[in-house]
Amino acid sequence: MATLKDINRRITAVKSTKQITKAMKMVAAAKLKRAQNRMIEMRPYADKMSAVLSSLAGSGEELHPLLVQRPRQTVEILVMTSDRGLCSAFNTNIMKATEKIIAEKKAENINVSLSVVGKKARDYFKRRNVEMRNAWIDLSGKLVYSDVQTIGKDLIDHYNEEAVDEVYVVYNKFVTVMNQKITVSKIMPMDPPEESEEADESSMSFIYEPSQQEILNELLPKNVEVQIFRALLESQASEEAARMTAMENATQAADEMISSLTLQYNKARQASITAELMDIVGGVEALKG
């Protein structure tokens, strides 16, 4: 049986673990707030961008390589994970989803080229000897637009060289704090926008300067960047939310453990007191005799 001292030591250990998980939870909550704000700030920009693009691109097809659907031979997958762990199934789920997509594409005889964001994905695929075209790490928390431009440029160049015919991103979409949804979205080429009468009317009356073609040349790559930026921000908010939930659970588990250990400690203490009392009573009886 565990001695009083042993139990006491375990209680202290669990208590200090609890302190750490509690602190991590609070840090994650603060970071989540920031990530969520950035996500919200980004939205009007992204929405305006797609509104303008759909009126621009809707009026003419194949004005730009990013609008042309090529036969699929090779697809690029950009996987977004975190740099750090302790966020429950956040990264594991992404990897599983990615593996599944790769398997599906292979079954269709499509080559897959892989780019990753985050140390977790890089290490995961390195261990499995999966070749990665590119890995961007250390973007968490301090993501700036120029990072996204680097990634975007790399992917667009790769696409324009016709090395890949489609580009997908796989990321955790932020739904609520408790719920993150794995999302696969195609960022290149752009799907032709749904034609609505309203869009047609507005695109008819627009004056373009310089030409529609030139504006498209600038806007389409921009749009790709914006989509990557948006996905990255969603992914970061999801990461912090997942970490917060994981740490919340860990703190609760620690609480439960502490109370069960305390109970065990008290029982053991009582047992030893009883044993001592019995000894004394026994001794007294013996002296009387």
Next chain:
Amino acid sequence: MAEKLTLDIVTPYGHVFTEEVDEVIAAGNEGEFGVLPNHISYLTTLKVGMLTYKKGSESGHFFVNWGYAEVGPEKVTILADSAEKSDEIDVTRAQEAIKRAEERLKQAETIDEARATAALDRAIMRVQVSEQHHTR
């Protein structure tokens, strides 16, 4: 008939400015253009430059770093990589950037000239926009 324009400046970091104004002047790729209420729908790219708005006797200036403008009869929407109001520009930083870029351009063979020139343009523009604020 609309008598005012809503000027809306949006960047990836959020809304920078939303207000009703009388006139907007911006640096388009094909040259500077001015917009008054009831302008025809118009879409243009912007270069690194200054955006000025007028509201009654007031006026304000922004430094705009690449973007485009969507103009409608009652609304001007600017989507830019970044936009800074003239009194928020860090002039010392911009001046340092000018020096840096000029030095880099001197050793032109070893560097990406286009990038250095772009950085120089941006920095000079920042200083100019911020001067607008101080002379006003």
